Amino acid sequence: MEKTECHKKLMEVGTRLFSEKGLHGVSIRELSLAAGTSISMISYHFGSKEGLYQEVLRQQFDCFKEIHEIRERVTDPVAMVESYLLWTFRRHRNNPYLLRFYTSELTNPTPFFEPLVMPVIDEVIVTMAGVIEEGIRQKKFREDVDPTNAALALAGMVNYFFLSSLATKNLINHTPEKDELLVRQYLEIFTCGVGVPGR
Amino acid sequence: MEKTECHKKLMEVGTRLFSEKGLHGVSIRELSLAAGTSISMISYHFGSKEGLYQEVLRQQFDCFKEIHEIRERVTDPVAMVESYLLWTFRRHRNNPYLLRFYTSELTNPTPFFEPLVMPVIDEVIVTMAGVIEEGIRQKKFREDVDPTNAALALAGMVNYFFLSSLATKNLINHTPEKDELLVRQYLEIFTCGVGVPGR
Numbered sequence: 001m002e003k004t005e006c007h008k009k010l011m012e013v014g015t016r017l018f019s020e021k022g023l024h025g026v027s028i029r030e031l032s033l034a035a036g037t038s039i040s041m042i043s044y045h046f047g048s049k050e051g052l053y054q055e056v057l058r059q060q061f062d063c064f065k066e067i068h069e070i071r072e073r074v075t076d077p078v079a080m081v082e083s084y085l086l087w088t089f090r091r092h093r094n095n096p097y098l099l100r101f102y103t104s105e106l107t108n109p110t111p112f113f114e115p116l117v118m119p120v121i122d123e124v125i126v127t128m129a130g131v132i133e134e135g136i137r138q139k140k141f142r143e144d145v146d147p148t149n150a151a152l153a154l155a156g157m158v159n160y161f162f163l164s165s166l167a168t169k170n171l172i173n174h175t176p177e178k179d180e181l182l183v184r185q186y187l188e189i190f191t192c193g194v195g196v197p198g199r
Numbered sequence: 200m201e202k203t204e205c206h207k208k209l210m211e212v213g214t215r216l217f218s219e220k221g222l223h224g225v226s227i228r229e230l231s232l233a234a235g236t237s238i239s240m241i242s243y244h245f246g247s248k249e250g251l252y253q254e255v256l257r258q259q260f261d262c263f264k265e266i267h268e269i270r271e272r273v274t275d276p277v278a279m280v281e282s283y284l285l286w287t288f289r290r291h292r293n294n295p296y297l298l299r300f301y302t303s304e305l306t307n308p309t310p311f312f313e314p315l316v317m318p319v320i321d322e323v324i325v326t327m328a329g330v331i332e333e334g335i336r337q338k339k340f341r342e343d344v345d346p347t348n349a350a351l352a353l354a355g356m357v358n359y360f361f362l363s364s365l366a367t368k369n370l371i372n373h374t375p376e377k378d379e380l381l382v383r384q385y386l387e388i389f390t391c392g393v394g395v396p397g398r
Contacts, residue, residue: 020307025224079239090241106365108219113365121366129370142391148371148386152363153356160355166305166312171328172347187349193392 001037009035012016014056018173019100020192023110047109050111057116060101063091064120077135084128085183092162093176099162119129125151133193141194148195157186200236206244207232213255218299222252222309249310256315259300262290263319265325277390283327284357284382287362291361292375298361324350329394340393349393356385 011033016074017026028049068125070087074080090096102175103118128151135141141150159180165174200208212234216225227248231238245251269286274278291297292345304316327350334340360381364373 013394021224022221025220100306103306103362105303106362107299109365118335118366120330122370123369125363125370145388146384148367149381150388152360152367152371153202153385153388155363156355156357156359157352158355159359161351162307163356164320164324165301166308166352167317168351171324172319182348185345186352189344189349189352189392192386192394192396193388195391197391197396 003045006035006037006041009111010037010045010052011056011059015060015097016066017158018053018056018102022104022108023050048057053110054116057101057105057112060098061117061120063095063098064124066122071127071131075129077138077140078187081128081154082183082187084131084154085186088155088158089179089183092159093179099159102159103163105162125155128154135194139196140190142196145194153193154190155184157190165195202244203326205234205236205240207235209241209244209251210255210258213251214259214296217252217255217394218296218303221303221307222249233287238239252309253311253315256300256304256311259294259297262294262297266323270326270330276337276339277386280327280329280353280389281382281386283330283353284286284385287357288378288382291377292357298358301358302362325356327353336394338395341395344393352392353385353389367377 010031013031014026017031017034026049028039028042031049031052032042035041042049042052046055066087067084070083071080074083102117105113109117125148129147132145132147132150136143136145136147168174178186210232212230213225216233225248227238227241230251231241231250234240241248241251246255265286269282270279273282299315302380304312308316308379324347331340331344331349333345335342335344335346338373367373
């Protein structure tokens with residue numbers, strides 16, 4: 001196996017196995033067997049099992065940084081809430097493993113949670129709290145809304161749709177064709193929820 | 200160790216270890232060592248490791264059934280949304296392991312997800328969707344609100360507060376003294392979000 005191919009294969013196998021069993025549930029032997037490489041290749045490319053996990057985690061959460069570009073492009077607070085919802089749907093649709101790493105790091109954090117996961121989650125929350133503050137200044141949102149709590153409520157709505165999808169498969173339709181309709185419904189609930197009555 | 204004490208000890212140890220490592224990440228030897236019992240005691244009380252996991256899971260999700268009593272007691276839709284929020288805060292506050300089992304079963308389901316977890320989650324969602332439908336009939340909530348999606352949005356808001364708490368520890372105060380204030384804010388965002396404008 002070529003070096004770049006070996007690196008790619010280990011990342012693929014690491015993503016799948018770590019997402020199912022967590023950092024401590026996967027052995028270096030299991031990883032090398034599943035990737036069809038030797039154990040020494042993990043050391044060569046990533047230093048250790050922890051090094052591979054760190055790289056996988058970095059790749060999973062890399063998309064969170066896109067919030068900055070979106071915020072630069074979209075100035076209106078309501079349009080930004082919509083962009084955030086669409087972007088979050090896209091993040092989960094494009095990456096079926098994200099939710100597993102996200103929930104497992106939040107409920108059973110590894111040593112990589114504080115340096116890698118917490119900062120990018122916080123950046124998104126702080127950015128969206130800023131958007132809501134801007135909406136309050138523009139009198140689009142109510143003055144008594146707490147920007148950070150409202151940003152968390154918004155994140156909760158949209159992330160829970162994906163988190164609960166296995167439990168609700170008989171209750172609602174989860175096909176991506178419905179995403180736009182759902183985004184519109186969440187946008188409506190949220191903007192009315194924080195909006196100024198009668199406007 | 201007495202039989203009832205041994206049963207209790209195995210349930211305690213099982214709850215802690217399974218919540219950290221999942222069903223497949225814990226061995227029967229590890230469980231018996233941590234509980235200070237013999238392996239045969241696990242077979243005696245629970246049949247197998249899977250039997251112990253099943254009992255732990257049943258105990259964790261037992262509180263979900265309380266929704267029926269609450270619904271019988273509280274008839275007004277807005278008051279019921281508030282009761283649901285308070286109850287969900289209480290469920291997480293009283294049980295620090297619940298969120299781990301909840302997220303791990305939803306993202307990496309075991310064979311016990313379909314018989315034990317899915318039905319109780321669905322009961323809560325269906326009950327709350329019924330409450331929202333009732334609110335629409337009473338003209339308290341908008342006609343264009345989808346009851347099931349709104350019930351999921353509500354569940355998402357409140358569950359995400361607990362799910363994200365480790366990431367947001369520097370952004371907001373998570374002490375239980377703030378729970379009432381938070382419930383009031385979520386209730387306001389949600390009821391305005393699905394409410395009839397100008398009422």
